[in-house]
Amino acid sequence: MSTPTPPEPFGWEPGISMSTLSEPQPERLPEPLLDVRDLRIVYDSPRGPVEACSGVNLTVRPGEFVGIVGESGCGKSTLLFGIAQLHSAPARIAGGEVLFRGKDLVTLPTKELNDLRWRNLAVVMQSAMNALNPVRTIASQFEDAILAHEKWSDERIRERSAEVLRLVSIDPVHLDSYPHQLSGGMRQRAMIAMALLFTPDLIVMDEPTSALDVVAQRSLMVQIKELQQQLGFAVVFVTHDMSLVSHFSDRLLVMYAGQVVEFGPTREVFDTPSHPYSKSLLDAFPSIRGPKVPLIGIPGDPPNLANPPAGCRFHPRCPVAQTPCTSEAPELYTLASSPDVESRCLAHRPTDPIDISLVNDAKEVQTS
């Protein structure tokens, strides 16, 4: 794409009303807040177990913003439910650990888990329309969440509820509103306010902006980022729109067919996507700038996880797949060129890598 490249095009740019924001913190906290190790989640089906999350490793440091992207059916939401231990039958955790502040959530007794949830680890669900109770006011839903953890007085509950609503720029008069009286963007912000009640260490968000239009979506993203910088919580953000997180996340995890296919600093993944799937995702949306080029998206559908393709799971849709890809399953290799990036592509195998310089050729054919 021959767009003029602006200097430092990615990441959090100053120039917005962000007096409250500080510089992104350098990696001075090596201790991860969340450490997911080799997590495997399966759905038991009559035709046998379906593995929707196959050996995922993910670390989130305090105050970090990690984006998880991939198409529908790639296991993003399953992973997120696994992190928060919200999965229910027929899903079950078949292996691995979810270490949150040093405790393994998978084996933690329910009572301790309940204590931890919401106070330290909050979840913002996909559709605010369905996640809020339509027949109760915002205030009573906030109260519910608070009383599950604390025996606060009515005034204190009211005060804290008003405070978090103000944080997300909603007038506290809406505490007495019902969800239907709020616009879609406000509902979604109210959900985020609810997650902030105890100022958790980690907020997990499952496509919180997918029901919003572009303007509301962008303003919500800016606001999440501002709050994050202000309050210092970490965010795991799931979305199918890779471009959405480009300006906001520190690191990006790309999932395909239940596996991590690429994980690295957002800037590097966008600048030089090392996995063909990341590249295809990035090329799939039209730009409003630069020349108009025909796009093809990603032909085909994500594979059925009950019977994933042999070899690389992406090979049937990969524009540059080669013979070894159909039989040899790639592992997550650390890139020789940049040690922070991991990629599940045989092209980055340390021994005998395949040649995907064809990626660029294919791209040219596609755009010409």
Add this chain to the structure above:
Amino acid sequence: MTPLLETKDLSRHFKVGAKLFSHQLLHAVDDVNLTINEREIVALVGESGSGKSTMARLLAQVYKPTTGQITFQGKDVSQLRGRKRQLQYRSDVPMVFQDPFASLNPVYKVSHGIKRGLKLHRPELDAAGRHEELLRVVAAVGLNPPEEIIERYPYELSGGQRQRIGFAQALAYRPKLILADEPVSMLDVSIRIGLLNVMAKLRDEEGVSILYITHDIASARYVSDRVMVMYGGHVVEAGPTETVLADPKHPYTQLLLSAVPDPRAPLAITTEAAKAEPPVVIDPKPGCRFRARCPIAIDQCAHVTPLLQPLDPQHKAACHVTAPGVTAAA
């Protein structure tokens, strides 16, 4: 050349309010003049609540206009009398809906809806002819092999495939104009492009026009020939897509453009305008409806509703500041 479809000062107001005899009126669409020519994709862009879907329903004759007129192929559609003419209009101007999961009947094979439409709208075809036509339209929207696809149930198709069935269904009626109300917003980003390409193909190969309703201005750019931007029930800017996007005149169009996530561009948006809520247009007073969010509003904006002013023969915008009218300039 007579345009395929034309609206003149089209408005639709809804009664709102809890009281039975409430006189509050919500102005969903106000004084919209829209033209769609043959073989043309026109994008109607705006945020939730801007009146885009009401426009589609007005054109599909789901709602009757409060005031104004819709002319299709030179004839006033409100004057269409009799079932036959009504039916003819509906087959000429079918609709494709937003949610491909809700718009197909789950208990029937996907061929069911298409066949029913064919029976109703193409009585000249016999059973064999209908089957042939069924296969043709399914193949035309890029579902291969059609023989196999038509035997499936909706749950056996992905979201993108279902939406293609939606287009096949519309195509079966030999339409002149397809009203596509947010056809891709429920789909994954990776699948949207495929469907946009189908729309362009239908225009080029089947000669249909499409009214493409969306809030995603980037996809509007990708597929449309002309674009109209709506805000609070008014059209605020209209013109050839490339002209409008290269040189947006209305501040709302500029806001929409700046909100599109583009990893290739630096982040540039003022949060103030973006944070404000869309207007609720109940009993609106005169004045520009965008003024509360507008960074460049002047006094006049609070009193006088700006009208669409031609900037060049094609490009129009309704703004006192960036597109001052002839009277204001004098």
